[in-house]
Amino acid sequence: MKSKRIIISGATSGIGCEIAKIYISQGWKVGIIGRRENLLKELQDLNSSNVFVQAMDINSDNATQQFQNLITQLGGMDIYFHVSGIGYQNTQLDYAKELNTVETNCKGFTRMVTFAFNYFAEHGGGHIAAITSIAGTKGLGVSPAYSATKRYQNQYLQCLAQLSSMRKAKIIFTDIRPGFVATDLLNDSHNYPMLMNKTDVAKAAYKAVEKKKRIKIIDWRYYFLVAAWKCIPNCIWERISVKN
Numbered sequence: 001m002k003s004k005r006i007i008i009s010g011a012t013s014g015i016g017c018e019i020a021k022i023y024i025s026q027g028w029k030v031g032i033i034g035r036r037e038n039l040l041k042e043l044q045d046l047n048s049s050n051v052f053v054q055a056m057d058i059n060s061d062n063a064t065q066q067f068q069n070l071i072t073q074l075g076g077m078d079i080y081f082h083v084s085g086i087g088y089q090n091t092q093l094d095y096a097k098e099l100n101t102v103e104t105n106c107k108g109f110t111r112m113v114t115f116a117f118n119y120f121a122e123h124g125g126g127h128i129a130a131i132t133s134i135a136g137t138k139g140l141g142v143s144p145a146y147s148a149t150k151r152y153q154n155q156y157l158q159c160l161a162q163l164s165s166m167r168k169a170k171i172i173f174t175d176i177r178p179g180f181v182a183t184d185l186l187n188d189s190h191n192y193p194m195l196m197n198k199t200d201v202a203k204a205a206y207k208a209v210e211k212k213k214r215i216k217i218i219d220w221r222y223y224f225l226v227a228a229w230k231c232i233p234n235c236i237w238e239r240i241s242v243k244n
C-alpha cells in the first residue's frame with residue numbers, strides 16, 4: 001500500500017517536532033520544514049528513507065518554491081500541517097516584536113496555507129491542519145499581536161473551509177487550539193498555569209486530525225475556560241487584568 005504523505009512546518013522544536021515523530025512512527029512519508037537545518041536532520045535520522053527535509057523560512061519570497069520542492073520530493077502531499085509560529089508577551093508594545101509576529105503568524109501562515117489550498121484544489125482534495133491557539137478566541141492584553149494573529153488564523157481557516165465548499169474542492173480543515181504548552185515559545189520568566197506537556201498535546205492533535213475534527217481545543221480544562229470567557233461581555237472583559 002502507498003504510504004500517506006504529510007508536510008509539517010515548524011518541526012524543528014516543540015509541538016511540531018512531537019507531531020512529526022508520531023507520523024514518522026506511523027510509517028508516513030513526512031516532509032519537515034523549519035529554519036534550523038541541523039534539527040531537521042536530527043529528526044530525519046529517525047527514518048532517513050521516509051523523512052524529507054526542507055530548511056526554509058516561511059517569510060522568505062521563495063518559500064512557496066521551496067514548499068513545492070518538498071512536495072515533489074515526497075511525490076505529492078495528502079496533509080499539510082502548519083505549526084510554525086512565534087509569540088511574545090509584550091506589555092511594553094515593542095513594535096519590532098509585534099510586527100515580527102504579524103509577519104510570521106499572518107503573512108507566513110497565509111503564504112503556506114494558500115499554497116497548500118491551491119495544491120489540493122488542483123489534485124482532487126486534501127487536508128489542511130494548523131496549530132493556532134486559544135489566544136485567538138479572546139483579545140489578550142499581554143500579547144496583543146499574538147492574540148490578534150491567532151484570531152486571524154482561526155478566521156482564515158474558516159474562510160478557506162467555506163471557499164473549499166463553494167468550489168467543491170474536497171479540502172478538510174482542522175484548527176487545533178491548545179492552551180499553554182511547555183515549549184521554547186513560553187521559555188520566558190513568566191509563570192504559566194495549567195501548563196501542558198508537548199507530547200500529550202501532539203498526541204491529541206494527531207487524534208483530532210485522524211478524526212477530521214474541524215476545531216479542537218486542547219485540553220478539556222481550556223475547553224471550559226474558552227466557553228466561560230466567551231460569555232464575558234467585552235465591556236467587562238476589557239476591565240479585567242489578565243496576566244501571569
Ligand SMILES: NC(=O)c1ccc[n+]([C@@H]2O[C@H](COP(=O)([O-])OP(=O)(O)OC[C@H]3O[C@@H](n4cnc5c(N)ncnc54)[C@H](OP(=O)(O)O)[C@@H]3O)[C@@H](O)[C@H]2O)c1
Pocket residue numbers: 009010011012013014015016033034035036056057058059083084085086087104108131132133134177178179180181182183184185186
Ligand atoms: N507553547 C504554547 O503554549 C502554545 C500554545 C498554543 C499554540 N501554540 C502554537 O504552537 C506552534 C508551535 O509553537 P511551540 O510552542 O511548539 O514553540 P517552538 O518550540 O518555539 O516552535 C516554533 C516552531 O515554529 C518554527 N518557526 C518559527 N518561525 C518560523 C519561520 N519564519 N519559518 C519557518 N518556521 C518557523 C520554528 O522553527 P525554526 O525556528 O527552526 O524556524 C519552530 O519549529 C506555534 O504556532 C504557537 O503559536 C503554542
